[in-house]
Amino acid sequence: MIESAPIVRCRGVGKRFAGVQALRGVDLDIRGGEILALIGANGAGKSTLMKILAGVIEHDSGEVHVDGVATRLRGVREAMRAGIALVHQELNLAENLDIASNIALGREPNRWGFLRGRDLNRQAREWMDRVGLEISADHAVESLSIGHRQMVEVAKALSMDARVLILDEPTSSLSMVETRRLLGLIRTLADQGVAVVYITHRLDEVMRCADRAVVLRDGAVTAEFSKTALNRDALVQAMVGTIRQVALAETALSDGAASARGQAAATVRLQVRGLRTMAHPSESIDLSIGKGEIVGLAGIVGAGRTEVLRSIFGIDRRLAGSVEIDGRALRGGRPAHATRAGIALVPEDRQRDGLFAEDSLCVNASIVRIARESMAGFIRTSAERAGVSRMIDLTRISPVRQERMARLFSGGNQQKIVLSKWLMSDPTVFLLDEPSRGVDIGARAEIHALIRESANRGAAVLCAVSDIEELLLLCDRIIVMRDGRITGELSAQDATEESITRLAVHEREECAA
Amino acid sequence: MKKSIGIASILIAIIVATAILSPNFLTAYNIENLLRRTALFGILSVGVGFVILTAGIDLSIGGVVCLAGILTPYLLTQMGWSPTETVAMIVLMSIAIGVLQGGLVAYGRIQPFLVTLCGLLMFRGIARGITQDQTQGFQGQFQDLRWLGNGRISIPWVEHFAVPAPVLSLVIIAVLSMIFLNRTVWGRWMKALGRNPSAALHSGIPVARLQVLAYAICSLLAGYGGLLFVCDVGSAQPSDFGNFYELYAIAAAVLGGYRLAGGEGSVIGVIIGAAVMQVLRNAITLVPWLPDTAEFAVIGIVILIGVLGDEFLRRYAASRVRTQTKGIS
Structure with a gap:
């Protein structure tokens, strides 16, 4: 295949949020007719980069070229006019309207403000045929499966003449069959000349369908693979990297305390049995945490970690299961009961x-x-x-x-x-959800020290942390979750970034296309 | 306190203007009357303030005022209850109404607007049903109880002026409310709940129970207010006693700095707001060239100006803070 000129070209794109450098000088080419997989750990900057291209946010350094012309995409409409469309992870459809109305939303065919229903449906049909959506255009979106909704979103993007289609973790909530269908669809679109950018955590999908893969870490591109060079181990390596120096200083500080805590951890403080959450009703969680022990919950976004913490504390209803503190069952399902029993929760969204x-x-x-x-x-x-x-x-x-x-x-x-x-x-039981989200490294070290201090005074600590380096720094033991269930448990000594990533990232060889 | 300065200056402006326009305004008789009505409506307004603080609304106040105002003379004269039994009944009934409505809001997750709108219709309907729409009066008896509403507390060495008895009730209620909101754990939590309900839940605050408590306080004060109103005027007609009182109360709270979105407001502000409403109504009757029939129009305009002014100040303050502290996530 002849290398075509890229539709979108990023040069040194940077973005800073309130003291945190989310992107530091990213170079990226997006070409028509190609499926580009964008991978990286949580917080690596994938979504930030894509939001910049889709006009949701603006970059503050570097340049974005569209068709060779330097542009600044101010707002989603402007990005759309340049032919770039982003399908968000949380789909943005008007659930009460039918498929045709959703596809045409904001651009309804009309005469003097009155809708022309027949044109609406006819136009929608064209785009639905193109994505292979073989159902009637007057179905209400709320009655559709997630997979079908995804296709409606793609049809909507195409109807707006999208040449660059960005999909943010499109398969994270799809079944196997739906996933296969979606991957088939994007291949067809790419063959028709559309540039597809595909953000995912699922390496098997990358291996299967990507023409090229770019790995981001800490806001910078760390590796790029062509289709022939794609290799699972190399991908994992590029995603996790090596521990930073600042973090090393913190490790030295934490080592002594950790071994002291090791002895106390013998007595069980928090015991969770058969916990079922609303998000994953068919999975059941068992875990126990010792006095003074810091346990990390690892996993990708949507693995069900937040829901476990929320259910223990009582924000979400527990479908089943019991919570015991020092051998005494927690009575009452509300946060007020949990608080009185000595449970604390630091939520993800402060x-x-x-x-x-x-x-x-x-x-x-x-x-x-x-x-x-x-x-x-x-x-x-x-x-x-x-x-x-x-x-x-x-x-x-x-x-x-x-x-x-x-x-x-x-x-x-x-x-x-x-x-x-x-x-x-x-607190006797301290639950934390991403305790250092959006804070700089200095504050992070201080927050870790406070968590350790609490554990040293006997608290059982359970914290969901996405950053694997941070998990290794902070925790005595690491529990890895995927799709609502516990897939593995590692002690701090045995855990490596690689072993955690393997347990956390989807491996579904069985559904090869 | 700082927030009440705005509404206080509006009050003073209206008082000065009316005093200039009407010679009858600053008479002892008129002032006494104004104080009495301010106190009576102030009690309702302080009550609804608790509900608004938790981002709720209580439209049933007029209905509760009516039911309590009808039942008081009815129980005394028709049923032969003693004043003590009657007052106890009114208090218990009002609390029960509040717990019921608060429960539907907090545990049943039904919108407060709907719950209390139904309450408004129901309680007036019950009052009319019980009495067959007959006007209820005290038949010249029960002067001791009626003192609560129509009594005068004379001040030593002052001859032509006395403090209306409802002012005493309002002062006690206001002081207790301020102590509750500023000095107790539940008061602190109630304010926090209005500011950020989600954070309140995540802090282990018993959110639902506090909501029920707010509605219970509001209905209790509405019921007590209804009792005072009927003691003041002497009789009550089920079909129109307490009509629109919920709106007067809510308007006073909003004028006094309560935000309908919850979390903000002060007891002092709400009382000044109630005073503004009453002085306005008084001014419309006293000022010769203002037609009495335009009462609602004038009140509507003043509330709108008050709310707009408040919103303007709020945005101005917010923009100043924003420019001072750039870059906060």
Whole structure:
């Protein structure tokens, strides 16, 4: 095949979010007629890069060329006009409308504002035929399977004259048959000259259908493979890389404490039996964590880690299963019960679920604690302030101003505020969901120190962490999940980035096309 | 406190304007009357403030006022209950109404607008059904109980002016509310719940129970308010007693700085808001060239101006904060 000129060419594209460098100078060519697989661990920058190309966000350094002309894609409409369409992982369809209306959404054929139903359906039919969607165009989207919805999204993108079709983890919630059909479809589209960019965690799919694979790590391209050079082990190697130096310094710090904790871990503190969550009702989770032990939950996005934590704490309903603390069953399924039993949860989305942004640091930090040290329901203000003050010293929140509104603090300090909320109540079971998301390396080390401190005082810690380096740094033991079930368990000594990735990433040889 | 300055200056402006336009405004009789009505409506407004704080709404206040206002003379004169039994009944019934509606909102996950709209219709209907639509009065008796509504507390050395008794009720209720909201764990949690319900749930705060509590307080104060209203005027007609009172209460709360989205508002602000409403109504009656029939129009305009002004200030403040602290995720 003759190398055609790339439709989209990225040169040194960079993007920074609130102190975190998400992309650092990415070079990438996207060519028509080719399926390009984009892979990398969580947080490697894949989605950020694709959002820039689709006009969802703007890059702040480097250049993006479309058809050889340097452009800045401001907004999704502009990207669409350039022929670039992104199909999000969470599909964006109007569920109450039918397929035809969804495909034409915003561009409905009309006369003086009145819809022309027949044209609408006829045009939709064309695009549906092209993606091989053999059902009636007047089906409501809410009655469709995820696989069919995906195809509606692709049809919609094509109807907007997309030349570059970006699919963000399209198969993460598809069945085997649906996956095969989708992969067949993108192959057909590529043969027709469309450039397909395919983001995935599933290496077997990459091996099967990609013409080229690009690996991202820490916001930069670390490897590129042509179809003939594709090789699973090399892909895994390129994804995980080696441990950074800053992290090494932290390891030295944690080693002594870990061995001390090793002895205490003999007594079981948290015991979960037969837990079934709403997200994966057919899978059942068993795990036990010792006193003072830090256990990591590894897995890719959607593996069900968040749901396990939420179900233990009672945010999500437990379909089945029991939770025991120090041998005593947890009664009541609500977070208030869990909190009283000494369970704490640091949620993944701190803005939405963790922080009272309009309240002061003091109110945020003491919100759980005030109930413990109240007198007949009255807040003891002096004790509250003293407690918060001690906590600020411990967590090194800055600036040291109890009355400052929480939303005015930086990301790392906000996370410390959420941690303080629970540390002040001295939890016996400490659940954390991505405790260092969006914070810089310095704050991350401090947050790790606080988690260790809590474990040293006897807490059983269970934390979902996507960054494998971080898992190896922080945890005594690592439990790996995939598709809602536990696929393996590794001690900190035995675990390597490679062994974790193997357990976490899908291997489905059995469904070869 | 800082937020109440805006509404307080509106109140003063209206008072000054009305005093200039009407010689009858600053008379002892009129002021006393204004204080009485402000206190009565203030009690309802403080109540609905709790519900609005949790991002809910209570439209049933008018219905509860009606039911309590009808039942008080009905139980005393028709059923022969003692004043103590009657008051106890009104209190228990009001709390039960609040728990029922709050329960439907918190545990049944039904929208508060719907639950309390149905409540509004139901409670007035019950009142009309019980009494066969007959006006209920005290028949010249029960002066001790009626003192709560129509009594006057004389001030030493002041001759022509006395403090209306409902002011005493309002002060006690306001002080208790402020203590609850600012000094107790549940008050702190209720405010937090309004600010960010999801974070409240993730902090192990008993969200549902607090919601029920807010509705219970609101209905209790509405029921007590209904009792005071009927004690003040002496009789109540089931078909229109308490009509639109929920809207007066909600308007006062909004004027006083409560956000319908929850989480924000102060007891002082809400009382000033209730005062603004009453001074406005008073002004419309007193100022000769303002037609009485335009009452609702004037009130509507003033509330709109108040809310717009508040929103403007809020955006101005937010944009200032944003420019000061760029780059916060």
